[in-house]
Amino acid sequence: MPLPVLLLGTGKVGSALLSLLRQRQLPLALHAVANSRRMLLSDQPLAPDAVRRELRKRGQGTCLHRLVGDFSTRFANGLVIDLTASPEVAASHTDWLASGLQLATANKWAAAGKDGAVLQRWAAQGRYAMATTVGAGLPLLNTLRELHSAGERIARVEGILSGTLSYLFQRHAQGERLSRCLLDALENGLTEPDPRDDLSGLDVARKLVILGQAAGFDTDLANVDVSSLVPRAWLGRSVSQCLQDTAALDAHVSKQSGLPPSPEAVLVPVASLTPEAASVGLRWVTPDHPLARCRPGDNMVEIQSSSYQALPLLIQGPGAGAEVTASRLLGELHLAVEAGSVLA
Ligand SMILES: NC(=O)c1ccc[n+]([C@@H]2O[C@H](COP(=O)([O-])OP(=O)(O)OC[C@H]3O[C@@H](n4cnc5c(N)ncnc54)[C@H](OP(=O)(O)O)[C@@H]3O)[C@@H](O)[C@H]2O)c1
Numbered sequence: 001m002p003l004p005v006l007l008l009g010t011g012k013v014g015s016a017l018l019s020l021l022r023q024r025q026l027p028l029a030l031h032a033v034a035n036s037r038r039m040l041l042s043d044q045p046l047a048p049d050a051v052r053r054e055l056r057k058r059g060q061g062t063c064l065h066r067l068v069g070d071f072s073t074r075f076a077n078g079l080v081i082d083l084t085a086s087p088e089v090a091a092s093h094t095d096w097l098a099s100g101l102q103l104a105t106a107n108k109w110a111a112a113g114k115d116g117a118v119l120q121r122w123a124a125q126g127r128y129a130m131a132t133t134v135g136a137g138l139p140l141l142n143t144l145r146e147l148h149s150a151g152e153r154i155a156r157v158e159g160i161l162s163g164t165l166s167y168l169f170q171r172h173a174q175g176e177r178l179s180r181c182l183l184d185a186l187e188n189g190l191t192e193p194d195p196r197d198d199l200s201g202l203d204v205a206r207k208l209v210i211l212g213q214a215a216g217f218d219t220d221l222a223n224v225d226v227s228s229l230v231p232r233a234w235l236g237r238s239v240s241q242c243l244q245d246t247a248a249l250d251a252h253v254s255k256q257s258g259l260p261p262s263p264e265a266v267l268v269p270v271a272s273l274t275p276e277a278a279s280v281g282l283r284w285v286t287p288d289h290p291l292a293r294c295r296p297g298d299n300m301v302e303i304q305s306s307s308y309q310a311l312p313l314l315i316q317g318p319g320a321g322a323e324v325t326a327s328r329l330l331g332e333l334h335l336a337v338e339a340g341s342v343l344a
Contacts, residue, residue, distance in 0.1 A: 002029035002045070003337065004075035006068065009083030010035045010051065013106055016326035017083065021048040026330060027337060028079070032071045036084075039067045043074075064089065072101050081329070082107045097122050104129035104333050106136075106325055111213070112206035112221060120213045124149070126336040129329065134161065134207040135299050137324030140315050142332070144303060145214040152305040154215040156312075157273040159301035160294050161207045163320035164191050164198040165269040169282075170296040173266045178253050179246030186243075190297065194239050199229040199249075201280040204271045208278045217275045227281035229253055229269075257282045266292040290314060 005028050007014060014035075021028065029045040038059035040046070046054055071078055080096055082089055082105040090109035097103060103122075111119050111130050122128035124145070131141050148154060160166045167190050171181040185191045191198050205224040212219025231252035234242040242248075257267050265284040268291045272279050285292050294300040299319025302312040318324055 002027045004029050004031045004071075004078040006032035006034075006041075006071045006078060006080045007051075007083065008034050008064070008080065008089060009085075010055070011083065012322040013325050013329075014083040016322035017081070017329065018048040018051055020323075020326050020330055024330070026334065028333070031075065031078070032067060034062050034064065034067055036062060036086075038062060039064070041067060041070050041074075064092070068092070068096060068101070072096075072099055076100050077102065079104060079333070081105065083326075085109075087113075093128070094118055094122075097128060102127045104329055106132040106329060108133035108203075108206050108210060112209040116209060116213050120145075126339060129332040129336060130210070131332045132325045132329050134210050135301070135315070136163075136318060136320050137328040138299060138301075138315055138317050138319065139328075140299075140301055141211065141214050143313070143315065144211055147303065147305050147307075148214065148216045152307055154217075154303065154305045155274065155309070156304040157208075157211055157215060157301060158304075159271060160269060160291060160299055161204045161271045161301065161319065162198060162269060163297045163299060163318065164195075165204070166294050166298055166300075166319065167296040169267055169269050170294060173268075173292070177250055179249045182246065182249060183243070196230045196234060196239075196242070201226040201228050204269075204280045205278070208271050208273050208280065212273050212278060215273070215275075217273070219273065219278050223278065225277070225279040225281070227256060227279075229256070229282075253282070257284065260284050262286070268292060268294070 030048060031045060032041040033051050038055045039062045040055050040059040077100060079102045084107055087109040090107050093103055093110040094115045111133050119128050123130050134141050167185055168178060168181045172178045182195055186195060205221060205226050208224055209219050209221050231248035233245060233248040261284055264287050266287055267282055268285055270283045291300060298316055300316040302314055304312040
């Protein structure tokens with residue numbers, strides 16, 4: 001019997017998921033869908049390639065409270081897939097789980113927030129699939145959870161956790177001004193519409209909180225030491241005003257990083273996590289350091305634990321991308337269904 005699904009979000013990852021559902025034979029039946037504008041609940045499963053048309057034709061103005069209520073009345077153990085970036089949607093995750101629904105999400109707001117510890121417990125039971133909230137398709141979060149569950153003492157998790165920042169700083173390391181790299185990244189759709197969301201370091205800080213909790217640490221967003229790359233002059237301005245003053249970004253980063261310890265040193269955006277502390281900032285490394293060789297746009301994370309002490313476990317690859325994210329989310333769901341933790 002296929003698992004009834006409600007999909008929230010038809011943006012980049014939501015569209016990639018619909019396209020994979022079209023291509024792959026999975027035991028999922030799409031009965032409801034919504035974006036921020038329209039929603040639709042259907043007794044008959046919706047064909048993934050007809051979703052946009054059906055939303056336009058039969059959809060109503062979005063009221064998530066009503067949609068989720070009606071969906072859970074019809075499908076008591078149904079699965080909600082949250083592919084929005086909305087903190088408001090994330091705020092309902094624990095209530096939905098408590099009502100008997102199951103959840104899969106790439107939206108990190110809930111797991112990085114006050115309900116993080118509770119959600120990690122739901123995740124451990126296989127009813128909250130959240131692997132894609134950090135590192136997109138990379139096998140990072142579940143690896144950490146498995147190490148912790150096996151009794152490994154995790155000493156340190158460290159690396160580059162933002163595809164946007166790795167793009168900017170790897171290009172910068174090749175001699176390009178950081179402001180030029182930012183303008184290129186914006187032009188190629190590699191940043192958030194407001195690049196301050198990437199430069200502030202808060203998105204990376206949220207990922208550290210999620211990783212910290214999976215590693216069994218007591219990591220809290222309020223205690224992550226974040227060195228923002230947003231120049232003071234950019235605060236309170238519109239995006240276009242900021243982009244007219246890109247020299248402020250170069251000056252701010254240069255002041256924050258200080259002088260390189262050697263002419264070959266490479267500046268990298270490092271997120272660091274130990275049982276006691278978490279930080280997001282810039283660091284000079286030698287050219288032979290693994291982080292200096294991270295490809296533009298990739299993530300690269302070292303995990304140091306009892307079994308991986310002298311040579312840390314290294315996980316690297318694309319840290320963003322709608323297709324890899326959607327594919328991993330489906331893989332995680334498939335395993336949960338097979339294990340019987342998700343009730344199909
Ligand atoms: N893109 C990636 O490579 C990537 C990788 C890993 C994780 N993620 C995470 O995956 C999630 C989706 O990312 P994305 O790139 O697909 O974002 P996106 O393209 O901006 O799409 C977001 C979707 O969410 C919908 N939405 C927003 N608020 C909503 C609400 N209150 N109720 C219902 N729908 C709502 C939007 O509706 P409208 O269409 O009406 O605007 C849109 O369809 C985010 O949490 C992101 O952090 C993304």
